[in-house]
Amino acid sequence: MNARRVSIAVVLLGLVVADGRAAPPAKVALQGGRIIPVEGEEIAQGTLLIENGKITAVGAQVEIPYDAMVVDVSGKVLLPGMISPHTWRGLDRANENLPVAPYLDVYDAIDPSSLAFEDALRDGVLAVHVIQGDSCVIGGLSRLVHPIGRTPDEMTIRPAIALKLSTSPRSGFDRMSQMAAMREAFFDLGVYLEDLAETRYEAELKKQEKQIDVPPEEARKRGRELIRDEDLDDKHANLLRLIEKRLDAWIYCGAATDVAPAIGTARENGFLERSVFVLGVDAYRAVDELKQAGRPVVLPPELVHQERDPITGELRETFVPKVIHDAGLLFALQPDPDASLAERYLTYQAARCVRRGIPREAALQAITLNPAKMLGVADRLGSLQVGKAGYVVVLSGDPLDFNTWVEQAYIDGILAYDRAKDVRLQELLGLEEKAKKAADAKTAKAEEAKKVEEEKKEGEKKEDEAKEDEGKEDEKEKDEGKEDEKKQEKQPELPQDQPSPPDGEEP
Template sequence: MQTTPSHFFARSVLATSFALLTGGLALGADKLVIEAGRVITRAGHEIKDGVIVIENGRITKVGKQGEVDKPWDATVIGGPSFVAFPGFVEAQTSRGLDRPNENIDVAPFLDIRDSIDPINFAYEDYLRHGVTTLNVQQGGNCVIGGRGMIVRPVGMTVDEMAVRPDYALKLSASPKTGKSAATQSMALRRAFDELKKRLEKQVQDKKDGKARDKREAMFQGRELEGEKAKGRAMDGKGWRVDGLELVPRGELDEKDLQLLELVEGKRDAFVWCAAAMDVRKALDLAKQNGFLERTTLVLAGDCWKAADVVAASGRPAILVPPMLHVELDPLTGKEVETSVPKAFAEKGVKFAIASEGFGPTTPSQQVLWYQAALAVGQGLPRDKAIAAITTVPAEILGLADRVGSLEAGKDGNVLLLDGEPLSIRTHVEFVIIEGKTAYDRSKDIRAKHLLEGQEPRGTSPAGVDGASDAKPGSKQDALKKDEAAEKKAAEEQRKADEKKHYESSEERG
């Protein structure tokens, strides 16, 4: 693994290799055996010399080499130098969109599927960094945003990418651009008040209509006939409108349906909080409108101050970078640093770590595992940090039985790493999504270009014919090769040291 400090540059260099990375590398179509020196099935559980068998996209067996029956006709990849690890899960992001849908204040009728751009570089980045499942939601600059979608970062169309379409709504407890805390709350309050009023009016109209129909029938000397299409009674924990069964759901305003589903507790919600003061408001809003049990808070660094409030609510949280919250003490003027994940872990909050940054986003803030590694550096237990990018987000997304760990029955989303996970020197060598190789580092031209200066064919600035300053076989080229060999040797040595160090620390710990 490596961060791509200037992947922006990389983007501009080559725009055609994505198809190569994703489409061209499928190995075993039905059966795949992955062998690895270490198989980390989930945080804290490890099998030495392990084997994973994937059939028809699902993991069927996980176990020790020799103890697991391998199908004779399966494709085999991996080897003793690899570490197999469950694919990372991104709990929410708004990268990879064509437009973020942030113009309309209350827009639950919008669907992110209309905005997802399958060939966006973000998905290639996600693959490179081992993310196999991600929840794409619109950004927090909204009052009530559109519906999100859970996708895998492979596929040339949105349908190919889809894991769960028509997923959760995004809401924001923090002021949208041009709003203050008070007016944002007012807008949220009004959205639900108006929904309630509209539903009540529709019910009243129906009631009046029925009463009129009845009277007309009586006037004409006939019984009321013709059962009208029936609706469903409203089911809301926060509030409900009596008599909604009189209104067929098909007659409800299309724009109201998603919000009504939210109030009825039939849709997940992700509520963005940029400051600690918003946490309480987000929870209150969710409680008053009956969707608290389906709410996940998306929290910026400042919210660590409200960690006890989050803990008391029992709701899970998604922490977005930066992991270290820095602010000035108003009296002393000194910088106060707080580790956000640690603060939440201390209060017993279940949290996932997400990679998208609030405010100016740096490239490293777009790397999921790196954020988890930072949390470990700040003192968060390693297992918790790993859980925060695997099992916890899987639970939040309702995919706990499909992704997040390597167990029989789950999706075959496996990473093959060349070292310890969360280490800055480890690379993702292979990404296998549902039994298919989605990424192979040896064929990642863009990464090669960035790391080794090797320029992809046809992109040399010197000319289209591929002529470059360093001619093949020249002195310079030989020098470069030597350097590369040296580098490689040094890297292997470092890795060996690191593994040793980690093992000894495991023994100690």
Template structure:
């Protein structure tokens, strides 16, 4: 009798082989000049009538189009159009999960609680249909982050147009991710507990486990031991400053406890992820120079006594307090990552300047991830990772992207969705 599981797996493999991503673009061959465009630089500045030129994957000129300078290579007329730096999506498991219901396509969560040595990069699927669907909304770079456990592993930063993870890598093993324990947890109603939030009686015990691991890792890397401990060895970058510790915490006490423990154990580069109640401890965060990757704005308040629009205005509250703030949506499904620019647009509705909101997903995210020397803003010498839109890229109706470039390569904006749209658009109407 034919094995039904074998048949299912074969059908799944055939499906993915038949719907593979668009072929990655070749290396830039000639110079490109975009003339007369409105350039949003990603650092808060705008050039209304701009000329942007790039060659060999690098920006060679960003300035006023009235400047007397020869246009080089292919000239793209940009009048009425807008140019933006490629958007950056931090803290996502993109390329690690393809189909949630099929375990064989999910590599985001490994067995174990303290597993900093698990590297997300080597499991990254550059041909993921979910990944390619980011590009038409201007999201060209992402921090591929493992999930689960207490210390879930090591992230890496990739660009979204590659054959494999080696080609995709922009910054390898950039940071380690720590899911901080919660002081409260939701009541398990199916076990007879009251609904709503209940105190976490194991909080102190869980803190001790984290502290012990950090202390042992620090001692191991300081001692120069020849006996290999992969988990402790993977933490070395936190103590020599080459990696960042991303602490995922939302509550006021959790934020203070997590950052205090990291600092006490010699970890200098710390990033707060989530930070739902970060607005209550802004002085503490400023004192320790902690940037915040804020949760998605399209969500509801957690507690009944909070402002109904707290998630919407949280990025502005933190920015106004003088913190370095970026946007992420690690708590949302992978396909929702394409909404990242609209989260920034939501903050504009809360009173933030539009160019400042743009920084939340460009220049600020690049700075927080430690890649500001090459990405995040349109500046001479940086990577030509950018896109051209016919309208406002932070608006759902205006986000109409016509061209996109990664390191100067003219990438495809085709996805599985656009292919289906073209296939079926005439089925129920006039051809």
């Protein structure tokens, strides 16, 4: 764990934030900020201590170890790293053209340099569940990653989280074909396992130098327990893990009518208690069925469902999270990476929920703790509690305020993002400033040229000019001095480069 963390080399925004060879600071204390732990009471002004990547103390009064790197975050807000619960971003394409392909794994396709990860980091999303798209019958394995690292391995928080299933017709399919293919996949697995069990039983008897002594049905039954993981072929291994409840199923239900088949498929094959339902925009209408199943749901990025009466043409709007929240279901919000509007920010999605009557705490949990629970990492992520991993976002203000931005982000206690050093962002924000500077330079040049001409014309006032030049030089010197001061001030802002040595231990 520690070794892995140490090995993490963060190449970020073209800026080396953490040097691969230098160890990250063992202890970081984020001091003086407002802490929103998501679980438990908010702390108006407190300190969060991360030791060796783990949160070891949260509170208003925290004793800071003498060797901890102290970061002053007063006036800022600390929030657990947000979690994007369901996205194919980070892959090149959402889907493979095989309807049933449980042997695929997003591991083979995650692109660490994808801008999606950079955006996630900038938006405070510190864990991304990368999963195949919705156009499949049974898709491949998914993976939970954090948005930093040079390889998928370095990024991984948890591999093989779930298999993707869909009961909504994939492209080129209709609902009958979709469900027939789904049934066929599990039927095929059953046939395969029966045959394999028989073979295994035979092989086992052969080892004991016995002849097969029972009818095939009995042999299959007995051989079932003899099947080892290594006996399975790639095509069936993950499906077997699924029905043996060793994997989660994330089942996409694009429409309300797809919910019952999804629950039915999960129940018939015994993995309902390991299922998460990913809902399309009108699937909330099956809320009664979802409530009965009692499993977590991931809501669509579009939170408002509109429907038109076919006869009167009347438009009705439903705010989906409210329906789901009122039903008492565990739910997570998704950002919409394609939206040019604010839907691409999880905080905005949560703020909309609050505006429509969902308690603030529930809305914040829907972007942090709830997805962590669904992904089985609630022991490590999702809230700022002692014992959890140091995934912390430092915000400039309240998370649900749209004027708030991400100042810093810590992943496993390592400063993974700093707005001040976000090259792309600074570039974007600095354009105006640059243009102004360029314009200023131009006018200055022109004025100088004018002056030169004047000098030529008026050669009489040489003495006065000489005096002015002296004055200018003095000013220049003063400016240089100021810059030096600034540099000195800035240095402590790069603690990850040069951990400030403990007092009195000057080398």
